[in-house]
Amino acid sequence: MILSPSFYRQEDVVQIARSLLGKVLVTKVEGSYTSGIIVETEAYEGITDKASHAFGGRRTSRTEIMYENGGVAYVYLCYGIHHLFNVITHTKGVPHAVLIRAIEPLKGLEIMLKRRHKLLLKPTLTNGPGVLSQALGITTKLNGKSLQGADLFIEDIGISLLPENIVATTRVGVAYAGKDALLPYRFYIQGNAFVGKAKGL
Numbered sequence: 001m002i003l004s005p006s007f008y009r010q011e012d013v014v015q016i017a018r019s020l021l022g023k024v025l026v027t028k029v030e031g032s033y034t035s036g037i038i039v040e041t042e043a044y045e046g047i048t049d050k051a052s053h054a055f056g057g058r059r060t061s062r063t064e065i066m067y068e069n070g071g072v073a074y075v076y077l078c079y080g081i082h083h084l085f086n087v088i089t090h091t092k093g094v095p096h097a098v099l100i101r102a103i104e105p106l107k108g109l110e111i112m113l114k115r116r117h118k119l120l121l122k123p124t125l126t127n128g129p130g131v132l133s134q135a136l137g138i139t140t141k142l143n144g145k146s147l148q149g150a151d152l153f154i155e156d157i158g159i160s161l162l163p164e165n166i167v168a169t170t171r172v173g174v175a176y177a178g179k180d181a182l183l184p185y186r187f188y189i190q191g192n193a194f195v196g197k198a199k200g201l
Contacts, residue, residue, distance in 0.1 A: 002153045008070030008089050013096035016089050017043035018187045021166060022159035025085075025103055028151045029137030032111045036103030036126055036136065037159065040188040040195050042171045044086075046095040051177035051185075054095035065144050066095035073152060075133070075143040082130030083139045087147065087154070101172070101186070103132045104194040112136070123193045165190055170200030 003023065010016055018041075026035040044052040046066070053063045053076075065074050066088055074086040074097055090096040103126045105112055112118075112135035116125055126132040133139070138152075145152050168184040175181050181201050188195045 002148065002155045005069070005071040005148065008087060008147065009091050010070075011090060013045055013089050013098060014043045014185060016087075016096075017041040017098045017185065018166060018168070020087070020098060020100070020154070021187055021189055022161050024106060024155050024157050024159075025100060025136065026153050026155060027136045027138060027142075032108060032137065034108030034111050034136050035106045036132065037106055038100055038102075038154070039104050039192045040100075040102035041186070042099040042101055043185040043187075044097045044099065045185070046090070046097075049177070049183075050180040051171060051174035051183075052095070052097070054097075063095065066097055067093055068144075070096070071147050073142050073145045073147060075138060075140050077140055078130065083133040084129045085133050085136075085138045085142075099129060100132065101129045102127045102188070102194050102196045103136075104192060105135070125194075127194045127196045128198070129196075161189065172196070172198040172200050175201060 020038050020041050023038050046054050047057050054066050069092045070089040072088045074088050078084050086097045086099045116135050126135045167188050167190050169186050171186045
């Protein structure tokens with residue numbers, strides 16, 4: 001079942017980030033269907049969060065999409081190389097987002113291997129936000145796209161996680177955010193091989 005707009009428009013971005021674990025991210029790019037189970041996420045709490053692109057109400061051509069109603073994609077280029085895929089949450093005017101940091105490949109493995117120039121399935125195929133986007137064919141062309149479309153969506157296939165299966169810890173690469181860098185806004189499935197190796201604070 002494809003997640004409804006109401007899922008994304010909940011107020012608590014931290015809870016959404018946790019709830020996205022075990023859901024399946026699906027893309028259909030240039031006719032190629034690929035998908036993966038979300039195993040690692042990070043929440044970004046908008047205007048009040050120093051780690052967020054929208055901290056302090058910042059609005060640029062890049063971040064304007066963050067102020068739309070929840071349920072659209074925010075894809076941006078990091079270091080001019082990596083396309084990072086985020087889910088916009090909450091309602092119009094509140095720029096909350098969840099970064100999808102890692103997935104476990106599910107369908108379309110041969111396509112993912114080809115896109116990543118790999119021969120064998122190993123965790124490095126999709127264990128980071130940049131490489132998962134490459135594997136799934138996600139680029140900035142999908143920025144602003146609805147998560148209800150035929151080419152990009154997240155679905156619930158009935159994977160159930162117990163609270164003890166979920167680890168909450170600090171986010172990666174946000175030391176500049178001061179005390180906000182210490183917030184336990186990163187979530188991952190304990191013991192999953194495809195969780196990234198990068199450490200928070």
